[in-house]
Amino acid sequence: MxxxxxxxxxxxxxxxxxxxxxxxxxxxxxxxxxxxxxxxxxxxxxxxxxxxxxxxxxxxxxxxxxxxxxxxxxxxxxxxxxxxxxxxxxxxxxxxxxxxxxxxxxxxxxxxxxxxxxxxxxxxxxxxxxxxxxxxxxxxxxxxxxxxxxxxxxxxxxxxxxxxxxxxxxxxxERMELSLPHRARYRHHLGVAPEQRLIVLSSTWGPDSLLSRDPTLSTRLLSRLPANEYQLAFVLNPNGWDKHSRPNVHGWQETAIRAGMRMIPPHEGWRATVVASDLAIVDHGSVGFYAAHLGRPLLFGTFSDSEVPVNSPMARLAAAAPFIDPDTDLVSQIESACRNHDPGRYRTITESALDxxxxxxxxxxxxxxxxxDLDPMSTAYPPRPLPLPDVDHSPATACHVYPVVSDGVPTMIKFPITTTHAARGRPYRDRILVVDAAEPDEHQRHSASVITWTESGLSVREASHWIDEQLTSYPGTSVFAARLLDERIMVRSRGHGRFLIGSDSRLDIAVVAAAARQILLETDSLTSLTLRDGRRIIDLNIKGLVD
The missing domain is CATH 3.40.50 (Rossmann fold)
Structure with a gap:
């Protein structure tokens, strides 16, 4: 020195x-x-x-x-x-x-x-x-x-x-527990609405890890979980990132990433993401153990008995928690795990490893x-809560919206489009293909029933100009929608003119535009209405515009 x-x-x-x-x-x-x-x-x-x-x-x-x-x-x-x-x-x-x-x-x-x-x-x-x-x-x-x-x-x-x-x-x-009061901040930063459930998919490293044993689980989850009710975040052990690199990890999960899955980088963001979560799907890595310690419901996707000592706290946790049943509907398993969970269920196990x-x-x-050989400072501060999580995320740019009626209320159920695992066996008759202007696949845009602009808000004049261009470029599309600077949505339907739609709630443009299309098909008019978007009820204020 x-x-x-x-x-x-x-x-x-x-x-x-x-x-x-x-x-x-x-x-x-x-x-x-x-x-x-x-x-x-x-x-x-x-x-x-x-x-x-x-x-x-x-x-x-x-x-x-x-x-x-x-x-x-x-x-x-x-x-x-x-x-x-x-x-x-x-x-x-x-x-x-x-x-x-x-x-x-x-x-x-x-x-x-x-x-x-x-x-x-x-x-x-x-x-x-x-x-x-x-x-x-x-x-x-x-x-x-x-x-x-x-x-x-x-x-x-x-x-x-x-x-x-x-x-x-x-x-x-300790820092994760100290951060529990910040859970709403973390969820907002991750783009998770209060009424949505955040599912953390966590994999350790190695050939017995969840990623290795079931690499398409993320895509299957996204194809089955309604996107207006669930969001998915993927946490991979840093050794997996280090051995394979970001381009490979992202490439292998590209389908899920395009469908809206959040990728959590390997350094600091995973902890705040677990705090923000509603359920974790895990293997024998530490993330699941911390999630259990915080009282989160668990589903084990896999477990390696050969890597984990018998009677260790991790082995006891796996013995106490449910495993995913490949022969049973994934959504029902997740809903059951959330509905029936006792937050203190695993505490005795985790406290044997975490004092x-x-x-x-x-x-x-x-x-x-x-x-x-120093006396501590008298003004030493306690550990800080966790920072906002790092996250790599782009919203899905193509989705199917299924219009149904539930308890007399028009209801929109949204699923991102995944290329390798199509939505199968859904009990819905109709579906509306909604594609965003940012979608890279030109075939999807030409096939869309609805095309949206979801990037930075536009002025009324800019939105009208963009919609007029799309009417010519995509003659097979019936409805166009653009988010405005004031968060209202401008909707243009062929044969029905333009509408401004607002609400006291944050609006999902794909859901609102699909609802407008469906209602115009059924009634030939569009007036203020109440709509169910996933788990929330929203009131739409609709004003017709003169072209």
């Missing part, structure tokens, strides 16, 4: 965070570093251990966060000095680094067997002697554990490490300051 000559702030302690994978790096960046970084006595530094098979994306993440990066060759060269080294991934390479060493978990406790070069090792990852010991020497000075279950399993697998272990809780789980005492951030901070 430099001796102070080049410093602007005279720090007296240094912490080196060791990054091996995106997942472990994210824990250090977003959960642990904030516990220290406000203290001007402490300098936080990072280095990248390139020995992991899933570390390609780590330098990009660190560069994005603009941290101070120490090259691995310098950190392990013998002349570099720091007071504490922190890793969220237990590994023997810690022996090469200076300072007192702290090892913490990077998932919901430790619930997977360690994957070694020669296959799956019968030792729990992060609790294995091969990760914590070199000969008779214990590498970490302190091992922080998320819950009492891990302490018992550490005693079974590596008794020599128990004196260094301390149950402090899980900062990730329920609370104050995980405060306890983790106390451990760090003890290792640094």
């Amino acid at each position: 430099d001796k102070g000559r080049w410093k602007t702030v005279n720090t007296v302690r240094s912490v080196l965070f060791v990054c091996r994978t995106i997942q472990s790096t994210a824990r250090l960046l977003f959960d642990v570093m904030p516990l220290l970084v406000e203290d001007s006595r402490i300098q936080v530094l990072f280095t990248v251990d390139e020995s992991s098979a899933f570390g390609d994306g780590v330098p990009r993440l660190l560069d994005h966060e603009q941290v101070k990066l120490i090259p691995w060759s310098v950190a392990t060269g013998g002349r570099f000095d720091c007071d504490v080294t922190v890793s969220a991934s237990a590994n023997r390479s810690l022996a090469l680094l200076p300072g007192r060493k702290l090892v913490m978990a990077h998932g919901a406790g430790a619930h997977k067997y360690r994957v070694s070069v020669d296959g799956t090792e019968e030792a729990v990852s992060s609790l294995s002697p091969k990760q914590l010991m070199v000969g008779d020497e214990l590498l970490p000075s302190t091992i922080t554990l998320a819950g009492p279950d891990q302490l018992q399993r550490l005693a079974d697998s590596c008794p020599a490490a128990v004196p260094a272990a301390e149950v402090v809780g899980d900062v990730c789980a 329920p005492t609370g104050s995980a951030g405060e306890r983790m901070r106390a451990v760090l300051y003890r290792l640094l």
